[in-house]
Amino acid sequence: MCVGVPMQVISIEGDQAMTEVDGVKREASLMLLDQEVKVGDFVIIHAGFAISKLDEEDAKATLEMMREIFTPELMG
Amino acid sequence: MNNDIIMLGHGSGGKLSHQLLDDLIIPQLSSIPVAGQNDAALLNVGGVKLAFTTDSYVVDPIFFPGGNIGDLAVNGTVNDLAMMGARPLCLSVGLILEEGFPKSDLARILASMRQAADNAGVAIVTGDTKVVPKGKGDRIFINTSGIGAVEHPWQINGAAGRVGDKVIVNGCIGDHGIAVLSAREGLEIDSGIESDCAALNGLVSELLPLGERLHVLRDPTRGGVATTLKEIAVQSGLTIVMQEENLPVNPGVKGVCAILGLDPLYVANEGKLLALVAPEAAAEALGIMRRHPLGKDAAIIGEVTEASAGRVLMETSVGGVRGVEMLAGEQLPRIC
Amino acid sequence: MNYLDSFRDKELVQGLARRIADLTSGRSKPLVFMEVCGTHTMAIYQFGLRSLLPPEVKLISGPGCPVCVTPNGYLDRAIAMSRLPDLIVTTFGDMLRVPGSSSSLMEERAMGADIRIVYSPLDAVQIAARNPGKRVVFLGVGFETTAPTIAGSILAAKAQGLANYFVLASHKTMPQPMAILSADPDLAVDGYICPAHVSAIIGADAYKPLCEEYKVPCVVTGFEPTDVMQGVEMLVRQAMAGESRVEIQYSRVVRWEGNAKAQAVLADVFTPFDAPWRGIGVLPGSGLRIADAYRAFDAELAIPVEVEELKEHTGCLCGEILKGKVAPFDCPLFAGKCTPESPVGACMVSSEGTCAAAYKYAR
Numbered sequence: 036m037c038v039g040v041p042m043q044v045i046s047i048e049g050d051q052a053m054t055e056v057d058g059v060k061r062e063a064s065l066m067l068l069d070q071e072v073k074v075g076d077f078v079i080i081h082a083g084f085a086i087s088k089l090d091e092e093d094a095k096a097t098l099e100m101m102r103e104i105f106t107p108e109l110m111g
Numbered sequence: 112m113n114n115d116i117i118m119l120g121h122g123s124g125g126k127l128s129h130q131l132l133d134d135l136i137i138p139q140l141s142s143i144p145v146a147g148q149n150d151a152a153l154l155n156v157g158g159v160k161l162a163f164t165t166d167s168y169v170v171d172p173i174f175f176p177g178g179n180i181g182d183l184a185v186n187g188t189v190n191d192l193a194m195m196g197a198r199p200l201c202l203s204v205g206l207i208l209e210e211g212f213p214k215s216d217l218a219r220i221l222a223s224m225r226q227a228a229d230n231a232g233v234a235i236v237t238g239d240t241k242v243v244p245k246g247k248g249d250r251i252f253i254n255t256s257g258i259g260a261v262e263h264p265w266q267i268n269g270a271a272g273r274v275g276d277k278v279i280v281n282g283c284i285g286d287h288g289i290a291v292l293s294a295r296e297g298l299e300i301d302s303g304i305e306s307d308c309a310a311l312n313g314l315v316s317e318l319l320p321l322g323e324r325l326h327v328l329r330d331p332t333r334g335g336v337a338t339t340l341k342e343i344a345v346q347s348g349l350t351i352v353m354q355e356e357n358l359p360v361n362p363g364v365k366g367v368c369a370i371l372g373l374d375p376l377y378v379a380n381e382g383k384l385l386a387l388v389a390p391e392a393a394a395e396a397l398g399i400m401r402r403h404p405l406g407k408d409a410a411i412i413g414e415v416t417e418a419s420a421g422r423v424l425m426e427t428s429v430g431g432v433r434g435v436e437m438l439a440g441e442q443l444p445r446i447c
Numbered sequence: 448m449n450y451l452d453s454f455r456d457k458e459l460v461q462g463l464a465r466r467i468a469d470l471t472s473g474r475s476k477p478l479v480f481m482e483v484c485g486t487h488t489m490a491i492y493q494f495g496l497r498s499l500l501p502p503e504v505k506l507i508s509g510p511g512c513p514v515c516v517t518p519n520g521y522l523d524r525a526i527a528m529s530r531l532p533d534l535i536v537t538t539f540g541d542m543l544r545v546p547g548s549s550s551s552l553m554e555e556r557a558m559g560a561d562i563r564i565v566y567s568p569l570d571a572v573q574i575a576a577r578n579p580g581k582r583v584v585f586l587g588v589g590f591e592t593t594a595p596t597i598a599g600s601i602l603a604a605k606a607q608g609l610a611n612y613f614v615l616a617s618h619k620t621m622p623q624p625m626a627i628l629s630a631d632p633d634l635a636v637d638g639y640i641c642p643a644h645v646s647a648i649i650g651a652d653a654y655k656p657l658c659e660e661y662k663v664p665c666v667v668t669g670f671e672p673t674d675v676m677q678g679v680e681m682l683v684r685q686a687m688a689g690e691s692r693v694e695i696q697y698s699r700v701v702r703w704e705g706n707a708k709a710q711a712v713l714a715d716v717f718t719p720f721d722a723p724w725r726g727i728g729v730l731p732g733s734g735l736r737i738a739d740a741y742r743a744f745d746a747e748l749a750i751p752v753e754v755e756e757l758k759e760h761t762g763c764l765c766g767e768i769l770k771g772k773v774a775p776f777d778c779p780l781f782a783g784k785c786t787p788e789s790p791v792g793a794c795m796v797s798s799e800g801t802c803a804a805a806y807k808y809a810r
Contacts (some may be wrong), residue, residue, distance in 0.1 A: 038372045038486055039592065039644045041450040057366030060301040064569060066599050069708035077450065079647065079700055082596040083567025086709060087647040087700045091448060094699040101459045101673055104466045118557050126788050298566055369451060371566065429460040429672045431495025433808040439787035
């Protein structure tokens with residue numbers, strides 16, 4: 036029961052946000068979010084609610100770590 | 112599972128639809144063997160080869176981004192004829208209207224039908240109109256039947272695939288189904304996707320010169336590319352391997368599918384064809400398609416690897432392998 | 448950044464697969480990792496990840512499908528409600544084909560019941576607002592990713608002053624079933640692939656007691672193919688080093704403490720109770736029912752119905768499948784008597800069912 040899509044916040048009005056992925060827009064409720072969100076942030080949308088923010092810096096770091104796998108000499 | 116009643120899944124084009132045809136409808140009505148199911152029937156009338164087909168249109172909503180039930184009704188039937196390599200000659204139109212249906216909507220739909228017929232070069236020569244009481248229909252249902260002339264000598268049908276064939280699609284998949292879904296009340300998704308509804312007979316006539324190197328033409332309507340490929344695989348007794356990264360998909364279709372948990376491979380198309388061509392003709396076929404307005408995004412998406420009982424496999428975008436089955440019933444949005 | 452594309456990068460997936468093969472090469476006994484989330488079940492099949500892993504690593508599915516672990520009685524009650532006049536049943540698509548004791552929501556819809564698929568429980572609230580003369584029941588099934596959204600819908604209905612919105616709740620929580628599985632001597636699991644979005648809500652700390660008691664590595668893993676591969680790689684390294692820690696692979700979303708607001712909403716609207724899990728039995732505190740303060744929205748209390756006698760289907764091995772003890776292909780009914788068109792158990796037709804996935808992707 037966990038299908039959640041990363042979508043970008045394009046506008047906020049009170050507790051509601053308009054979010055977008057691949058050009059597709061849908062409204063989402065921010066009622067369950069305990070983090071500050073601003074336009075341009077990415078959030079995980081599940082069943083019409085934002086359940087968490089996506090940390091872009093962490094995402095980049097994670098991808099970097101995955102790429103490091105390619106250089107086994109670094110991993111020892 | 113209640114086997115005594117018709118379920119919506121029986122109309123979805125997938126496994127349940129096949130079961131209904133095989134278990135109930137064909138045994139009662141048809142003289143054509145089950146394995147001979149193609150998009151149109153081939154007839155020999157005094158030495159003249161004709162293709163004959165029929166289709167009914169019940170799409171909801173009746174107006175959707177990129178089209179309406181009217182042009183769908185014309186293009187869908189034209190396409191069934193085109194998939195046999197037949198030149199569409201004429202159509203009949205049967206309208207079942209619900210009491211209370213606005214005449215202005217009907218006028219709009221009829222205008223679209225006229226436009227679509229003119230574009231396809233086909234004449235609407237006969238028809239019928241019925242009205243049912245309010246509540247006994249759903250605004251408008253349309254049936255179109257079509258006759259086409261088969262002016263080539265080759266066997267183009269679902270059972271004609273051969274080992275080594277390349278599988279080509281003429282463009283992005285899933286547009287029609289997603290356009291219709293986005294327009295449906297309750298899902299509130301703004302996707303910007305338009306239906307790809309179009310007549311394919313012009314494109315097919317450009318492919319016919321490939322001659323006996325063109326083996327199969329099928330349009331992946333209900334049930335999507337996956338279902339149609341599986342049907343071809345079973346009819347031809349082959350294993351088809353697809354490459355996910357070669358599948359052309361519009362970003363908006365990807366986005367809606369991601370949100371709703373749908374798979375574009377199972378979403379309906381109304382302006383797409385799948386062609387199985389001999390490998391030495393693949394580049395030529397691709398070139399022909401890409402030069403045509405309805406084939407700009409054409410791509411080779413797979414090949415036939417061996418004879419078998421009928422399997423479809425897919426090399427996933429990350430290099431794994433998975434099986435591809437026919438759609439079971441309806442494809443439902445999932446949240447889990 | 449395009450998250451969907453970046454985390455589906457083919458090179459990264461294959462690189463991670465090679466790394467896993469290098470680490471485990473030559474092992475006599477394969478490492479067995481269990482995922483407990485239906486979305487992981489599906490992702491692994493959809494991307495064909497098993498075909499990329501070496502034979503030394505085996506991925507099995509556990510009780511990750513909330514629909515599958517819900518006993519037939521729930522569905523029978525929902526079906527009974529759908530047969531009442533002036534009542535609209537709203538549900539996620541996942542539930543539609545699941546067989547109850549004698550029928551399914553799909554069949555009831557074919558017989559005339561007003562059953563509507565919605566994408567969000569808030570859509571169900573809207574339907575209630577637009578249909579004041581009817582009662583609207585939302586089928587609340589799901590783990591802790593979904594439960595807060597349903598709680599949110601109850602709060603929204605309350606704020607709008609609606610008296611015709613109800614939830615038939617059957618929520619389950621993690622990680623209680625994982626403890627039961629780990630305690631089972633027959634099941635040898637070398638590590639857990641912990642759910643991505645459930646963990647976004649409950650926090651990775653939630654797995655620490657399990658990890659410490661049973662000395663089993665737990666890695667909170669995302670759903671994209673690179674995430675799954677990296678999560679497996681982290682589990683492999685822990686297992687081979689004899690470690691047992693909780694790690695977060697899906698760190699771009701999951702925090703150790705989870706989402707405090709969502710947790711608060713859950714605690715406000717729901718109360719834990721001892722819930723029955725198909726195949727596992729009753730687990731203390733593993734279910735969520737609607738709290739007394741919100742009992743006006745509880746469909747079970749507000750809409751009494753006669754529910755038919757419970758019939759679990761004989762021969763159905765869903766219970767064993769859900770514990771990871773039997774694989775779909777080993778069930779005698781699989782793809783024979785039990786198919787998606789004619790299912791015997793929930794595992795074959797729930798959108799996240801283990802058998803549904805195997806049938807669709809792995810035959």
